[in-house]
Amino acid sequence: MSSKSIRNKRRRENKFDKELTYESSLPPYEPVHKYRIYFLHELTSLEDLNYLINFSQHTKCFAIDTESNYGSNDPALIQILYIQPPDVESPMLLVEVQFLPATSSPTFFKIQQLFQSIFCNDSHLFTWGDIRKELNPFTIYDIFSMPIYSYLHQVQVQFKPWFNQWIKKYYSLPADNIDNDLNDIVIIDAPTYDPTLLLPTQLMNNKKFYSGETWSLQDAIVYTFGQYLSKRETLRQWSIGLDETLYTCDRSFSSNYRKKLIKYACLDCLTVAYINFIMQQSKIPLDMNYVHKQQQTSGEYTLSNTLTVVSDIFQLSEDSSYSSEQNNTELVAVHAPNERHQSPLHSIQLDCHQHETEAPALVSTTVPRSHKRSSIAKKKRNTKTSHRHRANRYNYEIIRPENMKITSIKKLLRENHIKYTNIHVVHSVLYIGVKSDGHKHLYEQLLPSDMFV
Template sequence: MLSEAEYYTALQNVHNIPSHIQVQHRQNYTKLLKKQIKEYEYNLKYDNFQPLPYIPYFVNKTTTEPTLQQLIQAATSSSEFIMDTESINIYKRKNEPTLIQIQIILPYNLSLVMIVEMWHLPRNNTTCFTLIKQLFNIIFTTKKIIYLWGLKDELTPFVDFNLFSHDQLQSITPINLQHQFKLFWNEQHTHRNRISTSDDILEENCLCETCIGKKSSEPWSLQDSTAYLLKEYLPKILTREKFNLGLDPHLFNLDFQERQYRQQLTNYALNDCLSMQRILINMKNEKFEFKFHSKKPIKNKSFQLSQFTSDEDDDDLFSSQSTSTFSKPQEKISNQIISSKKLSTPSIITLENNLILSTQNELTMNHPPELIPSLVGLQGYSHDWKSIRTNENNSNLLDHANVQSESTSNFNAQNEPKNPREKLSADQLRQIHNRSCTIKQRRRYYKNELIFENIDYRFSIKQIKMILKEENIPIYIVNTTTTTENTRKLFVAVRNAKLLKTYEQQTQHLFTKIHYEQLKANRRLLRDAQH
């Protein structure tokens, strides 16, 4: 991302290309500057993109058979999918395909998002490879609706990995959401002449393609569509990064910085599908009819994506599910995946940190036996909570069917019904009350807090609590967060507000790299952490 000074320099250079730039490179140079300028302006103008709730999966040689079997079951039951791909640029050669992202759309705006790592697949003669191939066979059928941001030709290079064939690609007709969005935008934003208004009334700008600078033949980028329609910033800075290096942290032994870099690439890949989902929901809510090259126009099948309304962000707890407003579906929805209790495979949902949901920046995708990541993506925290992250090292393994069934019911239970005459049940009122009390309690805790910048990443939460106890500092909660600069920040909610200044002086040298090395040299850290 450009700094402010670099931004103004780029604005000057885009119209006055420096003389030392050779003629044959000027077009690429101008294109690069415009991209950097757009990233800076979108980041300044809009809040970061916020996905709807989803469960992420890595699909590679470390993925277990039970996990793949449940993904197959989910794909079988679903009728709508969103797909995207990532490739790497190689100098003077064709791009090399690396990832396929597949989003399985579930009822109530929930979804599963898979990142299939093509460079790290199991061997062709293994059961897991056969299951992955079966997964694609289920998705690539005429009964399924597939949305792509572009043409299906982008899937052709992936045929070489033997998960699907050319014939299978020819048999499907996915919906080009990029083209459909252009039709949708022109339909929703026809040109209108500006009418002069009184000085105290601001007139709205025309948002037709001509007035916003889009050519009639120019396709919409996913970033532009997200910005103009959702008023959110979808970063595209990592477009040319190495998506083939293995994003799943279980593939290799990684240090902290390597994990953080892979996490950024993972979020980038996930958000491509998740932003398309938000756009698709918006188009459906506007009753847009997809212009499709088939005998019949595409209609919504087994379920309809319900409307998404962005509320004030707030603290998210699994027991209360979501603080965003999700409208109820207008009709009863078949929900085979969420309420399934006949799964023969093991339970595979792990909800960390006493059922507290994490934001996408904290997302960790895992799939050891019987474990997958926790439900993530439920709106960012409120202003008071954006940099707070609960990081207890205790996990609670819950039953897959029960958790997902509870998830679905809570998503609708936590929000007021559309019909004002519809009364809330006692359980709904209790859950709303509990959520309110929990949020108020946590805000009260963090009213008096110690903040430690750039702490050493090797300190665990358990070790931090142990050190604070030795310093005789009574606490409520300890949380950490990782910044965009890959530094770790610590938040400590203290009990005694009167001694806050004393605690700040007492702890100013704690949790640094020097502090860690001192404890390590004294052999205290590892020994105490085991008790």
């Protein structure tokens, strides 16, 4: 099995374990918004389409998601929620693109009109990911065209800085004032600690905010509302005809199976709408760099999507490593069996003149001088480079007692999502090198002192 296959298998196993943990620890997500499902396909009535077109002309905000078939990745379903106040029944469109009417039919023309009214110039479209990437494969069905000139809100990337500010605000409030400030903040009901997959809220926030990790929709629901959003139906065949009234739907799938897919498809939009609702109500300013609108004249988006949130503590200092060209003595991380470990970085002195180099050979003046290093010089340079790289791998180090095989240690680290640069064991002491000081502080909290004993 290739290393890529092993990584993919491990990733699937971790997702499965997380799904089980969330399901067993948390209540299922219950939608707050009222909604009514409208299937859009060849049997949709003109009356329903006219109603939806009229409704969309009085609605400015929509939550959108898409689904594709597992394996082939063929586009299959577009979900659109008309965002209304939670107590108002909102239309939920499930567009089954594999079952659209003929392009020359009045029904198809009305579906085009409906998308034109939803994707109009002053509409606001909310998605968890990049809506342009989500919708681009669906343009082959001619029910809409790209680019879209609406305001495009990427909720996922807005959520990270918002949640960070939200947590700071929550924990800065006196305990007796929290209940009086519910309009500004929502009480987190997530479990406080689970050593395998559930982290304390503050620790999870730091892990996401100070790294390149994005929030999955499932994790956002867990740590914001303390509820479980199932993602088991993500990898499915969606072109089966969710609406059983379709003459050509695949009858080999049961009604219960269809209901599960329909519920999953609806919840993806409902959760995005509710998270956005909470963010808007929190009075915490949202990062508008992740709201895009394309100008019809220039063909360019007015706002950039390249804003990066990175903490200085995760930036390796340029001074943290030594250059062999600047110093004849360099620091090397070693774990000597007979030496007591007293600091994260041990230093030993290397005598750079311990090897005598060979005398240069006489070269004819008519031939250019060769710049090739001798074998001894190459070996010396490689040794210095190895020492420098080894030192960098242990600049930031976590120390734990151990009493298990190295393969078991690595497995435990992977299961706990610990990204190490190197590990080494000396006399039942485990040294774990990590990338930065920020990772060190984070992993010190994640790894119990007796984890490897």
